[in-house]
Amino acid sequence: MSQLTTDSFKAITELFHRISGIKLVESKHALVQSRLQKLSLEAGETDINIFVQKMVRGQMPEELLVSVVDKLTTNETYFFREPQHFEDLVRRAQGQGDGGEFLVWSGASSSGEEAYSIAMVLADKLGMNPSSRPWSIRGTDLSTAVVESARQGLYPMDRARNVPADYLRRFCLQGFGPYEGQLLINRELRSRVQFQCANLMQPLPPLPMFDVIFLRNVLIYFDGPAKTAIVSRVMERLKPGGVLYPGHAESLASLGLPLKAIAPAIYQHA
Ligand SMILES: C[S@@+](CC[C@H](N)C(=O)[O-])C[C@H]1O[C@@H](n2cnc3c(N)ncnc32)[C@H](O)[C@@H]1O
Numbered sequence: 511m512s513q514l515t516t517d518s519f520k521a522i523t524e525l526f527h528r529i530s531g532i533k534l535v536e537s538k539h540a541l542v543q544s545r546l547q548k549l550s551l552e553a554g555e556t557d558i559n560i561f562v563q564k565m566v567r568g569q570m571p572e573e574l575l576v577s578v579v580d581k582l583t584t585n586e587t588y589f590f591r592e593p594q595h596f597e598d599l600v601r602r603a604q605g606q607g608d609g610g611e612f613l614v615w616s617g618a619s620s621s622g623e624e625a626y627s628i629a630m631v632l633a634d635k636l637g638m639n640p641s642s643r644p645w646s647i648r649g650t651d652l653s654t655a656v657v658e659s660a661r662q663g664l665y666p667m668d669r670a671r672n673v674p675a676d677y678l679r680r681f682c683l684q685g686f687g688p689y690e691g692q693l694l695i696n697r698e699l700r701s702r703v704q705f706q707c708a709n710l711m712q713p714l715p716p717l718p719m720f721d722v723i724f725l726r727n728v729l730i731y732f733d734g735p736a737k738t739a740i741v742s743r744v745m746e747r748l749k750p751g752g753v754l755y756p757g758h759a760e761s762l763a764s765l766g767l768p769l770k771a772i773a774p775a776i777y778q779h780a
Pocket of ligand 1: 532585
């Protein structure tokens, strides 16, 4: 199999940057090569550099470009990541609010663990029956592959290690037969979470106004101007007084936006 040249690396990462806003630096060369190699072979191209050339010139089918973007995004996530946000979420969900539907957006939802963690907490604290306060969750991501897998809500059992035992019992089904070793988020919980593709670098699809927005572990991939553009776009969907949670390593303080830091990694729409 051929090696990805420096020129091809530059060409494919520039294309990826134009689409996603994410810059992949030269130290990711081997990673990019290994992630694209299989795609190249599947497309019937044994020379990865020709594959890249055709991709950049728009001579490959659109679905392959989608697969390239899927392969080059980093989708690491897990249930109940950065738990302090879930504690804050409970306080807000149980607070007065406007009394209407409590709406939460997971703005880079990856394979859905974050959105389903939110759903478990809200199902527990607000309930699921018609007399309780209504709530629902949107999950969006750039990658079509992770959006599809989030919709399924099927995970290897070992991914559930942070899910409280009580939530596992109430909201997850244990797989058997061909699904041995997997868990499925139950249908009722899945019905409260809607996933769709959305690129944070482009105008957003129609979305409601949210009480809480999770925008975690995605801003780290962008430079200052892209970060500002993304956060301002996302804030247009945040209710006044609503809160935005970036990841704990992602400060929004220097962006000059009307956001007030009210606790570590918790910002309120001023
Ligand atoms: C590391 S995961 C974080 C998932 C989850 N929020 C968490 O904290 O566990 C980052 C996600 O951001 C998505 N992403 C990257 N660039 C994006 C963009 N321009 N628009 C929307 N999502 C993007 C990736 O596809 C990936 O699923």
